[in-house]
Amino acid sequence: MVAAGRRARDGRAELGGGESGSGGIDPRGAVRYPERPMGIIRKLDAALVNQIAAGEVIDRPASVVKELVENALDAGAHRVSVEIEAGGRNLIRVSDDGGGIAPDDLPLALAPHATSKIRSADDLFAVRTLGFRGEALASIAAISHLTLVSRVRGTPEGASLEVRGGACGAVQAAGAAEGTVAEVRNLFFNVPVRRGFLRSVSVEYAHIAETMTRFALAHPAVRFELRHDGKLEFALPPAEDPRPRIARFYGEDLAKALLVARAADPPFSFTAWIAPPAFTRPNLQGQYVFLGGRFIRDKSISHALREAYRELVMEGRHPVAFLYLDLPPSEVDVNVHPTKIEVRFRNGWRLHDRVVEVLRAELMRADLIPKIPVADRPPPPAFDPARVQGAIFDFFSRSGGVGAAATAPAPPSPSLPAAGSDPGPGGLPAPGSGPENPATPAVQAAVPPPRRWQVHGRYLVEELPDGIAVIDQHALHERVRLEAIRRQWERDAIVRQRLLVPAVVELTPRELARLEESRPALESFGIEWEDFGEHTVVVRTVPDFLRDEDPVRLLRDYLAQVAETTDRPEATGGSERAAAGLVDAILHFLACRSAVKAGESLAPAEIDALLAERDRLELAATCAHGRPVALKLTLSDLERYFKRT
Ligand SMILES: Nc1ncnc2c1ncn2[C@@H]1O[C@H](COP(=O)(O)OP(=O)(O)O)[C@@H](O)[C@H]1O
Numbered sequence: 001m002v003a004a005g006r007r008a009r010d011g012r013a014e015l016g017g018g019e020s021g022s023g024g025i026d027p028r029g030a031v032r033y034p035e036r037p038m039g040i041i042r043k044l045d046a047a048l049v050n051q052i053a054a055g056e057v058i059d060r061p062a063s064v065v066k067e068l069v070e071n072a073l074d075a076g077a078h079r080v081s082v083e084i085e086a087g088g089r090n091l092i093r094v095s096d097d098g099g100g101i102a103p104d105d106l107p108l109a110l111a112p113h114a115t116s117k118i119r120s121a122d123d124l125f126a127v128r129t130l131g132f133r134g135e136a137l138a139s140i141a142a143i144s145h146l147t148l149v150s151r152v153r154g155t156p157e158g159a160s161l162e163v164r165g166g167a168c169g170a171v172q173a174a175g176a177a178e179g180t181v182a183e184v185r186n187l188f189f190n191v192p193v194r195r196g197f198l199r200s201v202s203v204e205y206a207h208i209a210e211t212m213t214r215f216a217l218a219h220p221a222v223r224f225e226l227r228h229d230g231k232l233e234f235a236l237p238p239a240e241d242p243r244p245r246i247a248r249f250y251g252e253d254l255a256k257a258l259l260v261a262r263a264a265d266p267p268f269s270f271t272a273w274i275a276p277p278a279f280t281r282p283n284l285q286g287q288y289v290f291l292g293g294r295f296i297r298d299k300s301i302s303h304a305l306r307e308a309y310r311e312l313v314m315e316g317r318h319p320v321a322f323l324y325l326d327l328p329p330s331e332v333d334v335n336v337h338p339t340k341i342e343v344r345f346r347n348g349w350r351l352h353d354r355v356v357e358v359l360r361a362e363l364m365r366a367d368l369i370p371k372i373p374v375a376d377r378p379p380p381p382a383f384d385p386a387r388v389q390g391a392i393f394d395f396f397s398r399s400g401g402v403g404a405a406a407t408a409p410a411p412p413s414p415s416l417p418a419a420g421s422d423p424g425p426g427g428l429p430a431p432g433s434g435p436e437n438p439a440t441p442a443v444q445a446a447v448p449p450p451r452r453w454q455v456h457g458r459y460l461v462e463e464l465p466d467g468i469a470v471i472d473q474h475a476l477h478e479r480v481r482l483e484a485i486r487r488q489w490e491r492d493a494i495v496r497q498r499l500l501v502p503a504v505v506e507l508t509p510r511e512l513a514r515l516e517e518s519r520p521a522l523e524s525f526g527i528e529w530e531d532f533g534e535h536t537v538v539v540r541t542v543p544d545f546l547r548d549e550d551p552v553r554l555l556r557d558y559l560a561q562v563a564e565t566t567d568r569p570e571a572t573g574g575s576e577r578a579a580a581g582l583v584d585a586i587l588h589f590l591a592c593r594s595a596v597k598a599g600e601s602l603a604p605a606e607i608d609a610l611l612a613e614r615d616r617l618e619l620a621a622t623c624a625h626g627r628p629v630a631l632k633l634t635l636s637d638l639e640r641y642f643k644r645t
């Protein structure tokens with residue numbers, strides 16, 4: 001470094017001339033070193049050290065809110081109230097009813113590396129509080145005007161202390177309620193650069209609101225209030241679980257539809273509040289992970305959430321989920337990031353797999369077929385087979401027969417969580433239920449075998465005991481094929497078809513390389529080829545179920561749709577996971593290729609077979625790509641639509 005710096009300077013000295021030899025930065029950005037490189041290292045004064053440290057944890061008003069609210073929660077507060085002005089630029093005041101700070105401790109609370117939360121290195125690995133570094137108040141004090149007013153619970157009088165940019169005043173007796181009020185004014189008054197980086201009031205407020213949302217979701221038992229420029233933004237009463245708060249932030253419909261998945265076996269216990277796949281978002285902002293009351297971000301957990309909903313949500317959409325991890329301190333290290341938003345898990349992948357398993361099981365259990373959204377759904381009328389028959393008859397005769405039924409005004413897309421949508425219980429018959437279910441003998445007696453029709457060469461319409469379902473034939477068949485191919489593949493039972501005329505495919509070097517990477521996986525699915533010259537391969541076998549496909553197109557489409565879109569093994573560390581990802585991608589590709597297409601007409605027996613397959617499936621609510629398979633209209637939906645009720 002020094003040598004390079006010298007060289008740079010020497011080189012420039014010739015150009016610029018008159019080199020003085022004093023330190024600094026030359027106009028081209030190279031560091032210039034003094035002639036006498038002795039005596040240039042000095043200790044920074046405490047105020048500057050604190051300012052630098054503050055840079056790490058306090059980058060905007062929302063970070064101040066985070067640190068102060070954490071302190072309130074660590075002090076055992078039942079009520080935390082936050083007031084801000086001008087997006088936090090002018091004022092941030094956090095009041096709590098926690099344990100308080102004794103007058104003699106006030107100066108210490110503001111000193112760097114002073115904390116009441118840990119004492120020894122051992123404690124560091126068993127942290128149960130949100131804070132422990134003893135840095136926040138010192139940092140905030142270094143870059144703002146900070147006032148602490150506090151009264152220890154059960155003592156007659158409180159005390160206050162003021163600090164301005166690190167300069168500490170004297171502790172003074174003060175009348176105060178039990179608990180602590182921390183007031184921060186003029187944030188960054190002595191750090192003009194940071195002040196310059198502050199965004200508009202609304203952006204800074206949005207960050208604060210998000211910070212408060214995380215606390216509110218993480219600590220449902222604590223009352224939270226937020227005021228901005230005198231306006232009460234929210235006041236959340238204490239609750240037993242997060243559901244009311246989720247309702248407040250994400251809407252009643254979503255909160256009502258939430259599924260709860262729990263794991264109770266140590267060391268990985270957790271509770272997840274997860275929304276059915278009908279409630280997705282275009283970004284990850286509906287996903288919250290908490291660890292011991294702390295909001296965290298973790299790639300492997302995000303991945304686990306994605307995995308749990310695999311094939312249930314469409315590409316580019318993200319499920320809404322709130323995961324509360326409760327791990328023993330020995331399983332995580334929280335001391336890896338100054339703001340502690342990232343942590344390190346001892347058994348990250350085991351936790352990942354457990355999360356996938358438990359959430360997936362809950363999603364499988366739930367009935368996920370979306371129903372048409374209808375405003376103000378009244379309680380469903382008691383089931384009356386005769387009325388059902390009448391209504392279905394009416395439905396089809398009014399709209400002029402089956403064909404016309406499908407051209408009736410299209411209902412809103414069931415994949416969009418429209419207001420009032422209710423993806424709750426009730427849907428296509430699950431295995432062992434439905435009209436044949438012996439638990440409903442009355443229905444069985446009155447309802448003839450279900451009737452179904454193909455319409456427009458692409459949809460199946462099915463009569464159900466309590467309504468009708470419209471099914472996307474390709475989506476359903478693709479799902480059926482996926483499970484069938486998966487089962488065959490797992491038993492290594494995929495039948496290969498040797499091509500009578502081997503197919504010659506010319507490929508670019510890049511395509512060849514990607515094909516070669518997939519060779520073991522593709523061979524396990526019955527697609528085999530030989531290299532033939534520099535850029536040509538000859539396909540010898542294909543899976544029997546694709547024997548009528550053009551093998552050249554098959555390979556080309558594989559390359560375009562799968563090989564180019566899956567992770568390269570080396571990009572993901574050559575792991576088994578990458579291999580599993582590829583197998584999955586191939587499964588989906590083959591399922592899609594071998595499924596009936598829209599526009600293919602199906603004989604009644606084929607329709608019956610397809611629907612019988614569906615009833616055997618675990619997961620028929622979505623196709624392999626996560627698009628919905630069926631839309632259900634209940635009789636009460638129909639009656640309301642036709643204004644019969
Ligand atoms: N709202 C509060 N109620 C009670 N004690 C507090 C409060 N805020 C800060 N303290 C005390 O001040 C100390 C220093 O706080 P801080 O600088 O945030 O460091 P840390 O939270 O990491 O300990 C805490 O350890 C705690 O003892």
Ligand SMILES: [Mg+2]
Pocket residue numbers: 067070071130131132134136137
């Ligand atoms: Mg703290």
